[in-house]
Amino acid sequence: MSENALLWVALALAGLSFGSSLLYIWRDDERFKRLSKYMLYISVFFVALAFVLLTYYFSISELSIEYVLAHTKVSYPLKYKIAGVWAGNAGAILLWTLITGLAGVVFDYFSSERRMKNIRPVFTAMFFAFILMVVKAGLFSPASEQALDLYPNGFGVKPLLTTDLMVVHPPLQFLGYGLTIIPFVAAISYLVFGREDWTDSLTLQFTRIAWLFYGLGLGVGALWAYQVLGWGGYWGWDPVETASLMGWLALTPLLHILKRRHDRNTHRFLAPVLAGLTFMLVMFSAFASRSGVLGGVHQFARGGKKGLVAIVSGNWILSNIVMILAVSTLLTVPLLVYRYSKEKAFDLRLPKIYLGVGFILSIIAICDVSAFTKIFMVLSSSIYPSNPFFGSILVFGLILLVPGLLVYSLSEGEEGELNLRNLIKEDNTILLTVGVLILGAAASLILLGMGAGGIENQAAFNSRMPYFTIPLALLLIICSTWRTLEVRKIGYIITAGFALGLATYGIFNDLGIHGFEIGFYIVAVAVPLFQIYSIGSRYSDKIYSRLSGLLLFVVGLLGIILWSSAPSVAWPFGGFTGFLPRFIMTFLSSIVLISAFSAYKSENRNFIILGTLLGVITFSYWVGAVLSVIALLFLLKSWNNFSSYGFSLSKIRSLLNTSSRHIIHIGLALLILGFVLSTFMSAQARVQGLNKNGEKSALGYDFRLLGSGGEAEGEEFEHVYAKIGIYEGGRLVDVGNVSMDWWTGGGVTPHMMEQVTVVSTLREDIYLIPSSFFTEADGWKKSMSKSKFSSSSIQAASFQVEVIPGMNAVWGGMWLMIVGVSVLIITDFFKAKKSRTEKIERWKKEYKEEILGG
Structure with a gap:
C-alpha cells in the first residue's frame, strides 16, 4: 500500500x-x-x-x-x-x-x-x-x-x-531497549574516532533513563505474570525473562562505570566494553522474545519449533535483528582491541588482522545473514553437539575474547603476563560489583542455553541463585558504607550479616543455603540503620536526631511495603485500593524515607517535620503514627542542632542525591530478600468441594463460599465467579473472587480459563487459582472446558491455595529502586543545568573583564 x-x-x-x-x-x-x-x-x-x-x-x-x-x-x-x-x-x-x-x-x-x-x-x-x-x-x-x-x-x-498491563508493559520494555542505543553509539564513536568526552553527563543520564524504563518493563511484566497470567508466580526463568534480565544485569554495571568514567576519567576501555555488551544483550533479548526459538510462554512468532536457520531465513525482522547483533559484536570487540593496542604502542599487525576478519564476517552477515547463521551454527554444533545454543556461547568466547586477552597480555609489561592487579588496583568495590553482575549475566546466558535444551528447569535456576546473590549482598553492604564508616565498623556489619545468616540457616535448615541468604539480606536492607548510628555517634549532642532518623526510616520503609502490596489492610485507609491512591501514598512514604536521611545528617528541620506528618498518614497503623510522633518529639528536643532552609530543590539537592543512591541499594536488597522468601518459603494446598455454608481449612486459613455471580451473553455465561471468604482465627481477612472466563480469539481454541485472585496481607499473599465449579445446570465444570456455563449459581468450588511470603518485599523493593533512580536523574539534571548556567555566567564575566581591561 x-x-x-x-x-x-x-x-x-x-x-x-x-x-x-x-x-x-x-x-x-x-x-x-x-x-x-x-x-x-x-x-x-x-x-x-x-x-x-x-x-x-x-x-x-x-x-x-x-x-x-x-x-x-x-x-x-x-x-x-x-x-x-x-x-x-x-x-x-x-x-x-x-x-x-x-x-x-x-x-x-x-x-x-x-x-x-x-x-x-x-x-x-x-x-x-x-x-x-x-x-x-x-x-x-x-x-x-x-x-x-x-x-x-x-x-x-x-x-x-x-489486559491493561499489555497496554504499558511492551512500551516500557522497548523504551529501555531503545535508549540503550545512546551509550552504544557513543562508545563506538570513541573506539573509531578517539573522542574522550563520550561519557559526559548527557550520556550518563540517557543510560540512567534506559535503566529505569528497562527495570520498569521487567517489573510490570512480573506483575502481569503474577496477577493476571496465572503462571504460578512473578518470575519463572522463562527464556525471554532470562534474556531480558541479562540486558538489565549488563546495564547496571555500565551505569557504575560510566559514572566513574565521567567523574574521574578512569576505565577507558571497560566502559565501551560494557556499552557494547549491553546493546548486544538487548538485541539478543529482542530476538529471543520475537523468534520463539528458545520456547517458553512468550511465543510471539509462529513456528518457534523450527531451527534457527529456518527462522532467520524466513523472517526479515528476525534476520535483521541477527544481522545487527552479529555486526555490532564483530566490529565492537576488534575496534576495542585495536584502540587499546594503539594506545599501548603494541605491534598492530594482530589487531589489524583481527579487525579485518571481523569486517569480512560483518560483510557476510549484512549481505546474507542466513549464510552467516549457517556457518555459525555449524561451528556451534561441532563444539557442543548436544546443545548448539551452549556451543554458540563458546564460539563467541573463542572469536571475541581470546584475541582481546592475547593483546592485553602481550601489551602488559615485558614478560607478557596478564596482570590482573591492574584491573582492581583502584575502585575495588565498583569493579567487584561489575564483575559479580557480569558473571551473573554470563551464568544466566549459560543456564538459558541449558534450559532451552531441556537440561535445566526453574528449580535448577533457583538453586544456583545464592552463588550470585550472596556476593552481591556483601558488595551492597560495602558500597553503601565505605564512604561513611570506618573499615572496622564495616567489618562488624559484615560479621553481623554472617552471624544472622547462620542463625536463619539453622532456623530454616530445610531451605539449605537459602536460609543463610535470608539472614544476610536482612542485614543488607538494614545497612542505613548502621549508618544512622555511625553518623549520630560522632556527635554526642545529636543522639536525638539520630533516633529521629532511625524511626523515620522504619516508618517510611514499612509504609512503602504496605502501600505497594497490601493497601486493603491499611487502617483507616483500607478502602484506598485503587492505583492512584496507592501511588500517592507510596510516593509520600518515599518522602518519609528520604526525611530519615535528612534527620541523621541534621539538615533541614522543615523537611523532617514534613516527613513525620506524612509518616502518621502513610503507615496508617497506630504504631506508625506513634513512631512518627516520637520522631517529631526527638526533633523538637534537638531543634537547635538542625539547619533550616525551606523546601527549595537547590537547597536539598545534595540530600536527595545522596539518599537516592542508598534507596536504590536498599531496594535491590529488599527485592532479592523478597525473592528468596517467596520462592523457597511458599506453601501450597488444594481445597476440594467447598460447599455453600460449609468451611474448609488449608495452610492456617479457613475458607467459606459466600456467593457467586456472572456475566451472560444470551443464555450462556462467559464469566462466572465465586466469592471466597478467607478467615484466620474466626476473623475475616478478606474476600477473594475466583473466576473463570470464556477465552477466544487469536487462534486459541475457545475454552473456559481460570483467573487467579491475590489477597495481600502484611505477612504474606494468599494466591487462589480455581480448578472447577459445580452448578446444578452444568455439574462439575473444570478449567479448560470447551463449553460455557449455563448457570452462574455456583453450589461448590474447588481451587488451589498458595501462601507466598515476602511479596511485599518484592514490590516494595521495586518501588524503592524506581524512586531512587528517578530522584537521581532529576537532581543530576538540575545540577548539570546549574553548572552550565554558572559556566556561562563565568565566561561572560571573564569576557567583560577582558574587554574592560583592554
Missing part, C-alpha cells in the same frame, strides 16, 4: 543522513553538517508519522490491512486496539525504531556539534538498519479477501494479551 512509502522515504533519508555525515567528517563542510542533521530529524518524523497512522488504523479497526486484521477485533475497547500496534513483531519493531530515532534526535539536539560530528554517522547507520527491518516486514500490506471472509471482525490476539 502507499502507506509503506512513508517508511521507504524514512529509510532513504536515514541513508542520506549517514552519507552526508561521513562527508562532513571528510570535507569539514558545514553544508553536509546541516544536511545530515536535518535529514535525520525528517527521517524520524516520517517513522513517527507511520506509527501514528498505524495507531489510527487500529483505533478505527481498518481490517483491510493484514497486520491490523491479525492483531485486533472490532469488539475490542480502544485501549486494547491501540495495544494491538505492538502485539505483533512488525508493530513492536516499529515502536522500537521510533523510540530509537527519538532518543537520537533528543541526544543530537542537546549535544554539542563537536561531539555529534563523530557520533552521528554511527547512529544514522544503526537507525538505517532499524528502519530496514520494518520496511521489509511490509507493515501496511493489504489483507487477502479470503482472510477478510474468514475473520470479518478481526482475528484478534491471544486472550492473555487483552
